[in-house]
Amino acid sequence: DVQLQASGGGLVQTGGSLRLSCQASGFTFDDYAIGWFRQAPGKEREEVSCIRRSDGATYYAEDSVKDRFTISSDNAKNTVYLQMNSLKPEDTAVYYCAVIQSRGLLLLRLCMEHRVDHWGKGTQVTVSS
Numbered sequence: 001d002v003q004l005q006a007s008g009g010g011l012v013q014t015g016g017s018l019r020l021s022c023q024a025s026g027f028t029f030d031d032y033a034i035g036w037f038r039q040a041p042g043k044e045r046e047e048v049s050c051i052r053r054s055d056g057a058t059y060y061a062e063d064s065v066k067d068r069f070t071i072s073s074d075n076a077k078n079t080v081y082l083q084m085n086s087l088k089p090e091d092t093a094v095y096y097c098a099v100i101q102s103r104g105l106l107l108l109r110l111c112m113e114h115r116v117d118h119w120g121k122g123t124q125v126t127v128s129s
Helices: 107-112
Strands: 003-007 010-013 018-025 032-039 046-052 058-060 069-074 079-084 093-101 123-128
Touching: 003 093, 018 032, 018 093, 018 123, 032 079, 032 107, 046 069, 046 079, 046 107, 058 069, 058 107
Parallel strands: 010 123
Antiparallel strands: 003 018, 018 079, 032 046, 032 093, 046 058, 069 079, 093 123
């Protein structure tokens, strides 16, 4: 079974930091990306960042995230991290990790188009003002 175990969420004050982890297992794609997505109350789920396993290429959804968040991976542990610094109240959301088969497509497309094959359960991030 595919398992995507996200952890590391919590309550933090504005300007604080959190590191999310996503441990992935149970799939056999030749190449894939792991993505972080988030959904705030009353809003649609949006992409945050993705990383491709084969070459470590990364994608960030917007400049404001790229300046504050860093996605990384430890392939030996099948774990992807999202280091989130300088958190803002608008970062409050449920954060999901997901696995995306590469399909020979650009990482940007995989991430932006939410071409997700499997979703993990989310982890709540709450940033207080």
